[in-house]
Amino acid sequence: MLERIKALLKLQAVDxxxxxxNHAASSYPARLKEIDDDLGADRAASDEKQAELDEIxxxxxxxxxxxxxQKDQIRKWESRLTDIKTPxxxxxxxxxxxxxxxSIRNQEEEILNLMEQAESLNKEIELIxxxxxxxxxGYESERKELRAKLSSIEKDRSELEARRKNLSEDLEARLLSVYERILARKGGIAMAAVGPGGACEVCRMRIPPQLCNDLMTGxxxxxxxxxSCYRILYIPEPPEDDDGEEAHDAGAART
Ligand SMILES: [Zn+2]
Known part of the structure; x- marks a missing residue:
């Protein structure tokens, strides 16, 4: 495999x-907002009930x-009754x-009514x-977890960006710009392996035999x-065994 292809594959892996x-990180702020919105809705409901209660x-x-x-008035009237001259x-x-x-009896009934309403509102507020x-x-621990994930992602991201920078510096500028253009246009996948059947493994189109041949001979x-999809093609190398004994058993032809 060409050294340039190897370098591009390393870059593709980092990308x-x-x-x-980035995809994982994008879901966390949304979840944090969801949590705030959920609690906010409950608090609003509680505030609304409290306002009703205050009014009652x-x-x-x-x-x-x-x-x-009225009671004061009645007392006054009653005290005056004795002084009244005519029937x-x-x-x-x-x-x-x-x-x-x-009227007092009616109002007292009204008060009982209001007290019942207040009691049921109090229960509702307590429940909320x-x-x-x-x-x-529950959210407290989830929030902590999400924030920890976000900060660890930030750390990973800056490490990856540093690795990406190193890898990019080793590539020719022209090749890098071709790669990055494809990366941007093709959903973040710029490299495509050619499968054993001679087809592009990303878009599944058959690669003309002459191109396959060129790929194999470099x-x-x-x-x-x-x-078809303009991705940079490569022929994957057979996976290298880390374990010497298995390599012996497999007996695979290796160059
Ligand atoms: Zn393709």
């Missing part, structure tokens, strides 16, 4: 890693002060007192708050692109 971690409490206090005013006046004042007492508390506990030290 693939960079692409993979204000209404209750208003009615209580009205009841108190007509007495009857009129008694009627006023009765009306006021009836408990849900938020439980979620926070004719003219030429870089050959797939006529």
């Amino acid at each position: 693939k890693e960079i692409r993979d971690i 409490e204000a209404q209750r206090k208003l009615i209580e002060s009205q009841i108190q005013a 007509r006046e007495y009857a009129a004042m008694s009627r006023e007192i009765d009306i006021a007492k009836k 708050e408990r849900t938020i508390f439980e979620k926070e506990k 004719a003219g030290d030429r870089i050959i692109q797939c006529p």
Whole structure:
């Protein structure tokens, strides 16, 4: 295999890693936002219930002060009853007192009603708050994990970028620019192996036999692109065995 192809394959491997971690990294901020949105929705629901509760409490206090005013009024009227001279006046004042007492009873019922509403709102708020508390506990560790992953990705990314820079510097500028152009246009895959059947393993199109031949002989030290997808073609070398004994057993013909 041509040295230039070997260098390009190393670069392609690094570029693939960079692409993979960029892809992985892109999901983490989205997840962090999802967590914030979820808690935000619960908090908004809790705030809404709290506002309803506040309104009910204000209404209750208003009615209580009205009841108190009416009670004061009744006391005044009752104390005056003894001074009243005519039965007509007495009857009129008694009627006023009765009306006021009836109104108080209605208002007291209204207060009971409001208190029931407040109680159920309090229960709802408590439930939401408990849900938020439980979620926070779970999210806390997930957030930590996501942030740790993000920072470790940042570290990996800068290491990969450094490796990429080193590898790029060893390539001819023209070849590098061809590679990078294909990389950008072809979904981050610029290199394509030719399979045993003589087809490009990325776009699956058959490579003309003459080109295959040139690839195998390394004719003219030429870089050959797939006529269909324009990726840089190479013929993969048989995998090297690390283990000497197995190499003996396999008995594969190796050059
Ligand atoms: Zn192809």
